[in-house]
Amino acid sequence: MTKDLERDLGLSAVIAISMGAMIGSGIFILPGVAMAEAGPAVILAFVIAAILVVPAALSIAELGTAMPEAGGDYVFIERGLGPSFGTIAGLGTWLMLMLKGSLALYGGMFYINFVYQLPTWEFAVPGVGMALTIPGVRALGITFALVLIAVNLFGVKQTGGLQLVMVVVMLAILSAFVAGSIVQVEGANFDGFFAEGIDGILSATALVLVSYAGVTKVAAVAEEIENPGRNLPLGLLLSLIATAFLYALLVFVLVGVVDGPELSGTEEPMAEATALLFGDLTIWGGLPLGTLAVVAIVLAALLALVSTANAGILTASRYPLALSRDNLFLEKFEYIHPRFSTPFVAILTTGAIIIFIVATQEVDEIAKMAGAFQILVYILVCGALIAFRERDLEWYDPDFRTPGYPWVQLFGILSGVFIITQMDAQEIFGSIAIVIFGFVWFRWYAKSKIEREGAAKGLARREAGKQFVRDTEDQLERDDRFEVLIPIRRDVTREQEDALIQMAAPIIHRRGGRIRVVRFDEVPDQVPLETAAEALSEADIEFEQRTDDLVRYLEVPVEVGEIVSHDTRHAVVNFAERSGADLILARQEATSRLGTLFGRDTDWIIDHAPCDVVFVQHAQRTSVDEIAVVTDRSPFNDPLKVELADAMADVLDARVRFLFAVDESAPDALLETIETYHDELDALCTVPVESTVVRSNNAVEGLSGALESSDIVMLSTMTHRRLPDLVFEQRSDRLAAAIEQPVLLVHSKKTRRGSFLRPILERVLFD
CATH class of the missing domain: 1.20.1740.10 (Amino acid/polyamine transporter I)
Structure with missing residues (x-):
């Protein structure tokens, strides 16, 4: 590799x-x-x-x-x-x-x-x-x-x-x-x-x-x-x-x-x-x-x-x-x-x-x-x-x-x-000295160790083994097939990597296409990228072997590559844009609210990615019987969540459940509107669907209780607005922290970025 x-x-x-x-x-x-x-x-x-x-x-x-x-x-x-x-x-x-x-x-x-x-x-x-x-x-x-x-x-x-x-x-x-x-x-x-x-x-x-x-x-x-x-x-x-x-x-x-x-x-x-x-x-x-x-x-x-x-x-x-x-x-x-x-x-x-x-x-x-x-x-x-x-x-x-x-x-x-x-004489003699020392050092130490000449040999290796993106794009013609990019950081475990691939596999089964599993190695600015790229560690070998083992029993095309950069988030977005990815599926560790103040890499990826983005939190369950979709009447995120949930449920032989939280004093007209909305989403699905309207004055508490029977939960996410989100945390973040099930935080590329008032309005209107 x-x-x-x-x-x-x-x-x-x-x-x-x-x-x-x-x-x-x-x-x-x-x-x-x-x-x-x-x-x-x-x-x-x-x-x-x-x-x-x-x-x-x-x-x-x-x-x-x-x-x-x-x-x-x-x-x-x-x-x-x-x-x-x-x-x-x-x-x-x-x-x-x-x-x-x-x-x-x-x-x-x-x-x-x-x-x-x-x-x-x-x-x-x-x-x-x-x-x-x-x-x-x-x-x-x-x-x-x-x-x-x-x-x-x-x-x-x-x-x-x-x-x-x-x-x-x-x-x-x-x-x-x-x-x-x-x-x-x-x-x-x-x-x-x-x-x-x-x-x-x-x-x-x-x-x-x-x-x-x-x-x-x-x-x-x-x-x-x-x-x-x-x-x-x-x-x-x-x-x-x-x-x-x-x-x-x-x-x-x-x-x-x-x-x-x-x-x-x-x-x-x-x-x-x-x-x-x-x-x-x-x-x-x-x-x-x-x-x-x-x-x-x-x-x-x-x-x-x-x-x-x-x-x-x-x-x-x-x-x-x-x-x-x-x-x-x-x-x-x-x-x-x-x-x-x-x-x-x-x-x-x-x-x-x-x-x-x-x-x-x-x-x-x-x-x-x-x-x-x-x-x-x-x-x-x-x-x-x-x-x-x-x-x-x-x-x-x-x-x-x-x-x-x-x-x-x-x-x-x-x-x-x-x-x-x-x-002055000091600079003249210094320049002459470095020239003489360089020639003497080369002849005494280095000449016997190398076999190359200037501008003549050894330059073909420059392109050998480089640019995973270009190689695969030359071999495979781009068509309407769906492509999922799974970026893997060095600290991701084998179990976490397997879980991401297994989540992506049903989508590819449904849509056709391929999965690209790319490990992104971030090295300090002190190290040239070429140096890091040439160093093949035990972790690199293990990564290639375990992905090969996983691919053997998956019935979808999986390609593996590795990219070295000084900035992983830029590298992920650039790769997605060049390769024409339709979806980025990545793992996200739960971050503290203080981390929002300093800016999250996930937010930068959401803002700059050319495609839909899904971040996964918590460990994957061995069996999946129910996939819960917490709807919020988003014209872009909800359809994407439903599409992904339906594809996964179809392949995994599971059911889908839609949930929406309303205040206990919500009027009947609002309940009818929600039920009608869920019926419209149900029409898009090919698997059994249930609808649940959660009545609670605390949306997070009510939803977390209703989600206890679910095996996977899908939520909408948006870019965090540093100071406002530090004061008024996103409901999806609070809900993800309140449950133990695997959570898919979904963001459609069509979703408009909210203003700085968005977290405040969300807290007031939906809680």
Whole structure:
């Protein structure tokens, strides 16, 4: 059985990943340090650096659409120029990402230090102040590094909602800063714009290059991008343009509002500018507006820099793992922790090197060395694209082709070499050293372990055993047959899986079609999907064997597959949409009301699924004599519940019972309406049907008592509205919790999503 890698990253995700990796040190740390090199012309340095990145970004986009494999630039260089250059690229990218993470950690601590060095805060209450002390900047950076290392070791998953909040808050604060300060830009601050000459501009360009290192980070997850032919190149270019514009605007404002001597050389330029512009302002009660403004800027800086540092540890640790898997590095780096599913050795080593850098290097040294390694990798990327194009390989057919080939790539190579020669001796020797070490290491350690060449062999395996969806769709023509998708999580037991398949089997017996049983493995962001897909565990073998055993005695077609993703709920919905599923039948554990506040995966699936959805709670009973359908006069859910109940009852030789709860004081006219409604539903069924109207002032209590004789219960469900459902719990949730029978929570794709008033009205009208 093969494992499919889920493509669930759209254009917005590509832009977010790329921009999120770029916005950080480029604005919060480097403008002051770079101004010491170039003076006011530091603005040009940021623009030139962005232009130098374009050839590599375009090359990455083309290579990513031709080979949408996890691994990104390392994979492209290793496949194009051969494993020796791949070793250099892998080591160089590893070092660059560690340096970038170190720069974010170390530089971010200067902002904390700046806040704590402000004068004692005096608030509205006279005589009340707050004096704070902190350890050294390096000690703070090391402390934060230890926390982030632990986060990555244990595979703590970053949630998209939290990341979105962080980005929105950061951009809002930066926008407020620009709006409040751009009117105070003074032309006199731009006098002597070219005073430092072209050498100063080039030196500053080399320094700020690391600001754009994130533009190609998304290539490392190229295999996870949906429609890469469009989303990868468009996302890379849009993120690069937007970030370059943001950098140029913010640096223009910084230079225009802060005198050169005050800005030059400072590691916290945004905080310095904010304190200078707003430091003397106060608001109601004597609260210092300047202090609050500085705190807001520091918050934005920490959000950006700590996020960058965490991403640096996460992505950097993938490179020794990838090198090890390709037999180019020590085997111990391939170790995946059995409990946390994270590359423990790779993360620990990466974290240790980052701590060493933070403890020993200065900000400008870290930035320049990171820029040198970045340019080296970009040179190799451009060279790899030329290698693929000139070899005229039959399989090389990218969806996007770089305009201006080969001149764009030649410009990237020559400009990269030129910029490296303009750096200090330390960066030049560092670049030469990594090249020499890479070649020596490859010949001494790796050459005897591999048998492949660049852009020539071994690439056919790229498609072998992948994309369960595409394989089955090629073999089986889509028609009107009914298809049930059963997504299985790793923690689902054999008995639970069997119960789901046995529930789906009667539906397929009635409608014809097939069941797809797909196990969705969710791995931490720290682990590349390709790595997880290649690892065949005992659980994988057991899953395949037990489904095969179950299929042998079922008289319906059952197909089995497995998908690896970083987000199971997206993977389930994407699979259902691609495969044309008519029904998703999944297990759902009873969740607490507090879980509603943080958002349930089941709600997200209901909202985004292209088909009907049924969630099953509680254990399956061995025999089924009665299937109960709790009706609610829903024009969409009730017919679906009746259809499913009738199909199951027909095959299982059971009866169906409709139940509806009314208040004890309900008028006879309402009872007649309900009975008429049940008669209409009865006409749709092929099995014996009973009708029960439950009179009770407590609907849940009355229904739970009436359902004691039933073996399966079907209820309607709707999307939970976080806060309203936290206060007024859905009746279906309360009823499911009150009974012991297996419960099928049914949601038709035609059902409209209720407003935020829905749980309140449900509680008032039906209880």
